Amino acid sequence: MILILSELSPEPLHAQITRQVRARILAHGLADDEPLPSIRGLAREQRVSVITVQRAYEDLERDGLIRSRPGKGFFVMAIPEQRKQLLAEERFAAVLGRLLAEGRADGLEPQRLREVFERVLRQEGARR
Amino acid sequence: MSANGGALAFSLRRLVKRFPGFTLGPIDLELQPGLVLGLVGPNGSGKTTMLHCLAGLLVPDEGGAEVFGAPNLVDDAAWRRNIGVVGEEHGFYMHWTAAENLQVVASFQPAFSHERARRMAERFALPLDRKVEELSHGNRAKLAIVAALAHAPRLLLLDEPTAGLDPVVRADVLDVLWELLEDGEHAIFYSTHVLSDIARLADELVFLSDGRVLQRSAKDDLVDAWRRISFRIETGGDMSLPAIVEHRQVRQEHQVTSRDHEATLAALRSLGAESIEVARLSIDEIAVEILRAKGVDRVAAR
Numbered sequence: 001m002i003l004i005l006s007e008l009s010p011e012p013l014h015a016q017i018t019r020q021v022r023a024r025i026l027a028h029g030l031a032d033d034e035p036l037p038s039i040r041g042l043a044r045e046q047r048v049s050v051i052t053v054q055r056a057y058e059d060l061e062r063d064g065l066i067r068s069r070p071g072k073g074f075f076v077m078a079i080p081e082q083r084k085q086l087l088a089e090e091r092f093a094a095v096l097g098r099l100l101a102e103g104r105a106d107g108l109e110p111q112r113l114r115e116v117f118e119r120v121l122r123q124e125g126a127r128r
Numbered sequence: 129m130s131a132n133g134g135a136l137a138f139s140l141r142r143l144v145k146r147f148p149g150f151t152l153g154p155i156d157l158e159l160q161p162g163l164v165l166g167l168v169g170p171n172g173s174g175k176t177t178m179l180h181c182l183a184g185l186l187v188p189d190e191g192g193a194e195v196f197g198a199p200n201l202v203d204d205a206a207w208r209r210n211i212g213v214v215g216e217e218h219g220f221y222m223h224w225t226a227a228e229n230l231q232v233v234a235s236f237q238p239a240f241s242h243e244r245a246r247r248m249a250e251r252f253a254l255p256l257d258r259k260v261e262e263l264s265h266g267n268r269a270k271l272a273i274v275a276a277l278a279h280a281p282r283l284l285l286l287d288e289p290t291a292g293l294d295p296v297v298r299a300d301v302l303d304v305l306w307e308l309l310e311d312g313e314h315a316i317f318y319s320t321h322v323l324s325d326i327a328r329l330a331d332e333l334v335f336l337s338d339g340r341v342l343q344r345s346a347k348d349d350l351v352d353a354w355r356r357i358s359f360r361i362e363t364g365g366d367m368s369l370p371a372i373v374e375h376r377q378v379r380q381e382h383q384v385t386s387r388d389h390e391a392t393l394a395a396l397r398s399l400g401a402e403s404i405e406v407a408r409l410s411i412d413e414i415a416v417e418i419l420r421a422k423g424v425d426r427v428a429a430r
Binding site: 007010012013014040041042043047048049050051052055105 | 162163164307309310311312328329330331334346347348351352377389403408410
């Protein structure tokens with residue numbers, strides 16, 4: 001598993017790991033029941049502290065994306081497609097909520113926010 | 129005993145070491161195997177003294193130390209078996225070759241493995257046939273690491289391990305440390321006054337000032353909790369904010385440093401603060417703030 005972790009990111013290292021592993025589970029790459037790297041193995045590979053990886057795995061476990069089998073390590077949960085979509089939506093809603101609050105703080109009305117959202121969505125769609 | 133039933137990598141219990149004009153302790157500190165603890169403090173705060181007490185190079189005046197369950201006795205070979213020490217002064221014989229110096233180390237350390245030393249030297253591209261005086265600063269540091277690890281100790285005590293090394297050598301040294309940690313049996317306790325490059329290795333940090341422990345925290349907890357926050361507020365009266373270590377004000381504009389941004393932000397919102405901006409701090413910046421504030425809320429914000 002190749003992750004890109006940066007000390008320069010505004011996101012803490014453990015959150016970067018959580019986000020990148022989550023994306024692999026929800027969107028691509030990691031199959032149901034696939035084993036994840038061990039905590040120490042990933043810590044060494046990514047040159048981060050053991051506690052950092054541990055925290056990321058705990059967050060993923062709490063979100064129901066991975067599970068630990070005592071003595072065997074961590075595995076990707078078998079997640080139905082519907083639930084994957086739901087999890088992705090929940091996460092998107094949380095990020096969007098923060099962005100909307102920023103827009104409101106800069107004085108944008110809900111109608112304007114909606115228009116900007118639609119415009120950016122169209123631009124993103126055209127880019128693909 | 130640690131949570132998982134095994135012995136602690138080390139424990140210090142009410143450890144005190146007195147010098148004229150300086151006292152270290154009393155210190156209570158312990159470390160689980162598999163973890164890396166960084167000892168952070170300004171020069172003269174007692175970092176080296178603490179490491180030397182743990183390494184058996186100094187006899188504490190009170191209290192004691194244990195390493196993997198065995199009490200420390202100065203010059204006790206069985207106890208030293210578990211410890212590898214890299215100090216600021218390497219203490220090599222400058223006119224002798226690196227290999228001859230390793231022979232000297234081996235004569236004091238029954239568990240010394242020449243095979244292990246040779247493999248590490250090869251990996252570091254360290255010329256063992258050269259005299260130490262001919263070796264670069266970086267190669268001397270690598271030799272010190274080889275000398276400290278050749279007997280496969282489980283606890284590594286490092287005093288400013290990467291100070292003055294160029295970035296490539298630092299990365300080589302850190303690589304070796306990371307590999308050691310993978311089996312979960314080893315523990316590393318290192319002192320530093322610059323955190324930046326070695327901070328990624330640390331699981332926890334303990335802050336030392338004037339011979340006393342200010343606080344010990346998981347590194348990720350610090351990074352998650354500390355923030356610099358700026359805001360505007362139209363109040364002339366008293367304003368008391370929680371978790372603040374620093375406060376600057378220019379008319380209605382304020383900037384604070386918070387060690388618990390959620391508590392601070394909640395208070396700011398209830399006071400009706402506006403234009404709130406929040407920025408994360410690097411672990412270096414956090415360390416400076418903790419050492420400056422000496423662990424105490426210094427400023428009651430006005």
